[in-house]
Amino acid sequence: MRVDIISIFPEYFAPLDVSLIGKARERGILDVHLHQLRDRAHDVHRTVDDTPYGGGPGMVMKPEPWGEAIDAVLATDPAVQPRIVVPTPSGVPFTQRLAMEYASEPWLLFTPARYEGIDSRVMAEYGSRMRVDEVGIGDYVLAGGEVAVLVMIEAVGRLLPGVLGNVRSAVDDSFAPGAMENLLEGPVYTKPPEWRGHEVPEILLSGHHGKIARWRRDEALRRTAKNRPELLAALDPESLDKHDRQI
Numbered sequence: 001m002r003v004d005i006i007s008i009f010p011e012y013f014a015p016l017d018v019s020l021i022g023k024a025r026e027r028g029i030l031d032v033h034l035h036q037l038r039d040r041a042h043d044v045h046r047t048v049d050d051t052p053y054g055g056g057p058g059m060v061m062k063p064e065p066w067g068e069a070i071d072a073v074l075a076t077d078p079a080v081q082p083r084i085v086v087p088t089p090s091g092v093p094f095t096q097r098l099a100m101e102y103a104s105e106p107w108l109l110f111t112p113a114r115y116e117g118i119d120s121r122v123m124a125e126y127g128s129r130m131r132v133d134e135v136g137i138g139d140y141v142l143a144g145g146e147v148a149v150l151v152m153i154e155a156v157g158r159l160l161p162g163v164l165g166n167v168r169s170a171v172d173d174s175f176a177p178g179a180m181e182n183l184l185e186g187p188v189y190t191k192p193p194e195w196r197g198h199e200v201p202e203i204l205l206s207g208h209h210g211k212i213a214r215w216r217r218d219e220a221l222r223r224t225a226k227n228r229p230e231l232l233a234a235l236d237p238e239s240l241d242k243h244d245r246q247i
């Protein structure tokens with residue numbers, strides 16, 4: 001998968017050099033290209049923003065630098081069109097399903113902006129010829145789109161074949177489709193069996209895989225009911241067995 005990111009803060013994406021995503025890049029699974037938007041602003045101050053038409057607070061990012069920057073990315077492979085992902089507080093929610101959809105795309109172009117956002121004519125310009133998604137992460141206020149792009153690249157990158165050592169861990173994720181879909185993960189434990197007087201639940205040392213699976217599902221149901229009751233309410237009743245309903 002190829003990923004291009006246009007930003008006035010390319011240094012925000014240094015975390016993409018480390019850990020899981022960094023290794024995926026080293027192994028050629030992920031090909032990330034960073035672009036400095038200000039390189040496409042040709043006045044002496046490399047201006048990328050201006051006051052909003054119609055008045056109001058803040059500044060709006062000018063269309064010309066974005067147009068030139070996006071055109072330059074598209075020109076690197078004219079035969080293919082990337083899916084453009086525009087982080088915005090007013091976007092559709094980024095979900096695990098959207099992450100899975102993006103993981104099947106050959107090329108993503110992220111346009112994390114600042115200020116009050118990008119002049120809307122930019123999305124109109126490219127939206128007429130390719131997929132342009134306006135996407136937000138969570139219901140909280142950020143200062144710009146860069147962190148949203150980091151979140152999305154990590155969520156998408158870990159789904160790419162060969163990135164996660166253990167295929168099971170992606171399938172068993174919270175929110176991943178499948179047996180535990182939309183249940184939060186339960187507690188996890190490792191050695192030592194006793195730590196500061198706290199013991200590992202006996203069942204996990206029993207070697208009885210059926211009972212362990214049952215215990216884990218019970219704990220996932222309990223944690224989901226406690227922390228995200230709306231996820232439990234949204235579950236298909238058919239997916240809950242008699243035992244589940246007693247939890």
Ligand SMILES: N#Cc1c(N)n[nH]c1-c1ccc2c(Cl)cn(Cc3cccnc3)c2c1
Binds near residue numbers: 087088117141
């Ligand atoms: N906040 C949030 C949020 C979220 N939860 N996901 N993505 C974003 C996001 C994405 C892109 C921008 C751009 Cl450009 C500027 N800001 C700051 C901002 C915040 C509130 C209202 N106006 C502008 C962004 C926020």
